[in-house]
Amino acid sequence: MAKPSLPQGTRDFAPDVVRRRQYILHTIKTVFELYGFQPLETPAMENLETLMGKYGEEGDKLIFKILNNGLDNPAKQEATRAAFEKALEGKNTKDLTERALRYDLTIPFARFVAMNHGQLTFPFKRYQVQPVWRADRPQRGRYREFYQCDADVVGSNSLLNEVELVQLYTEVFNRLKMDGFELRINSRKILAALAEICGGADKMVDITIAIDKLDKIGIEKVKEELGQRGLQETQISTIKQYLAIDGSNEAKLAAIETLLSESEQGKKGIAEIRFVLERTQLAGTNAPLIIDFTLARGLNYYTGIIFEVKAPATVKIGSIGGGGRYDDLTGLFGVPNMPGVGISFGVDRIYDVLEELALFPDTVAQGTKVLFFNLGESESKQAFALVQQLRGKGIATELFHEQAKMDKQFKYAEKKGIPYAIIIGSKELESGTCNVKDLRNGQQQSIGFADLLTQSFE
């Protein structure tokens, strides 16, 4: 048999990686719970029609579809052949594939709310941490299976939710000790107002597409692109002015107030940002909130405040989280008027940042604390009873699985990163003591069996 391998773009997570990932996810989930969010889980597969058409044409192509079983059913032969012909034209039909893998957590959440809105208590605050799958071309940092980690509040227009999400982000990154992260904030209403004073709402898409590229291509190229998209000199000049707004949050707000003074929408967006800033401060949260009018976050989804979290400047990795307010989550599924606001954590990137900045606590990857050596039948019988007693105290403990040379057993402890070895030989058995060795510094001491239970093995 050929050497086994993994599908492109997928990963095994070995124990130490799982433990580090769990440290991140546990931190985030703990804070979600503190803020009153409740866990939700949806299945990996959804009906194809639930997903198709929700992520744009490009997205549709990247959805993993599941082949129907029973394609050899003679009764369905004709329909199956027709489905094959469609597939050759790049079209999916239910006769070939009825189900597909989740592409994100937002659409399954919307589907859940639409299906259960009669039973739910609104505002419904849910969090969800599950893998998603995308048939993207794999590359460094981009996988075909990866975790999303989302929190959303639906059924509330209150801006207090936005304030809470700012606090939540701050709390999580503080707990992860990620000094220097930034919370960028903007409002889609401000972007809409800019479009408005630059020739009408229909320019919104052109303007946001161009602005989204600012980081990559620079202001001159952005101006060029805006020209190609049919914007006039004076309009481009306004946009340039907009993008040049700088200084403290207060200075930025003053400048944008002047620039958008003619737009009701603009004023509303500014007032909302002010509210979030003030209320966050008032609640005593020291959030690194930075107004960033160049923040656009995609095209059609968000309608109010938008967020993005930037990693500390020393790490070149871009955004490690983001979100914003939307108007109508479940309209797609026949349940209109369900506004909401949500945020997301980029778990893979957060992992990379913590790794690069050496911020994982040493204890995170530690499993077994104590290894009892196995030096013979009588010795191991005694050890086995003590192992059970230490486990009863909540200390992760192992007995080496067979009688073996000391150095083989030391090697096992070392490779597994076990800090304590406990050795019971024939002498120790006689005297009712054991030899406890701290493998990190080589120190050892003799301890009576009974006293072992009051030891701390940190």
Place this chain on the structure above:
Amino acid sequence: MAKPSLPQGTRDFAPDVVRRRQYILHTIKTVFELYGFQPLETPAMENLETLMGKYGEEGDKLIFKILNNGLDNPAKQEATRAAFEKALEGKNTKDLTERALRYDLTIPFARFVAMNHGQLTFPFKRYQVQPVWRADRPQRGRYREFYQCDADVVGSNSLLNEVELVQLYTEVFNRLKMDGFELRINSRKILAALAEICGGADKMVDITIAIDKLDKIGIEKVKEELGQRGLQETQISTIKQYLAIDGSNEAKLAAIETLLSESEQGKKGIAEIRFVLERTQLAGTNAPLIIDFTLARGLNYYTGIIFEVKAPATVKIGSIGGGGRYDDLTGLFGVPNMPGVGISFGVDRIYDVLEELALFPDTVAQGTKVLFFNLGESESKQAFALVQQLRGKGIATELFHEQAKMDKQFKYAEKKGIPYAIIIGSKELESGTCNVKDLRNGQQQSIGFADLLTQSFE
């Protein structure tokens, strides 16, 4: 748009269900860690050839295959058409489907060990808790997506592992307070010995198939079936004698020793069971171990001790866990001589048992502990600051998202099962106190803002 729905055989887990499931999984994982098992996670998709042929012909059909993307690629048209023709004959080809969804956790684990055996420390003790997918016909208690929860030790022949797995099972079900569960134990060597004295090893499959049905069809039908499978009267009589063995574990061992006295294999199996029983007792574990010679557990996989966990007799649900020793886990992937032993927990069924016996602790489904009412702008500003302080103390707290009538806010607390409401109206704001109401018994008291932080909200 049509009402959204879920694919057949899949489930959403609403918050209270997620929390109960997490209670079970957290209990099991905590014990796995205490016993030195390390977490592993593998991707949902595996290459098709990793999975095919590992679960028998029936299993192959139940594997969910993922459709390749880009079937409309003109350059591949010919190959794709050929793949379609094969699919009509019920054959899978890489030109149609290269990947498939994990069917269990054992084969991906074997694949992982085969791919990484140079880097791993043996014995490698891993646990894995992830969903698997099977295109089974959905029915009550049988889903197309469900969680498996496995622990395995590979690279060790030591029977101490079996003893530890008995202890581990016992510890988990004790922690779940599931009084009356039973740990059935047998050995495949004893079944092989029975086959041996009934006409040779080639009868093993026939005998185990028939024995496996004993519970369902009764002894008379089993005898009939054995006859149809070509066993002689005397052999059937021996099997009947075997199946009739009853009494205490000691009585059963005595009887089986007589019956299998001619078989070396049988003696070995008996000695192994004796070892597990004795060592478990010696270590002080009060495990409800019951020898059950009718336990067979499938056909070809296991080679030594086998286990099955039965729910308390009052719950009609059958097995809630099982496992055993196998000889050669990774041979399928080109790495021979890797013996191991593993067990599995049936999470869905354990859930049903705990539900039926009302064994979930009341606190499990509880999320938010405290709801601050929102009674106006000044009031909510004060409340918001206190909310943050309580969260800082680790107490899950919410502020109602908008100013609303009291009964609307009470209703929210009630529906979400929040035990405490804290009310700050204009009077309270003036006096620097708040009104703390225990919604479970209606009791309320007035507490100063500063004193709130030393309250326990249990």
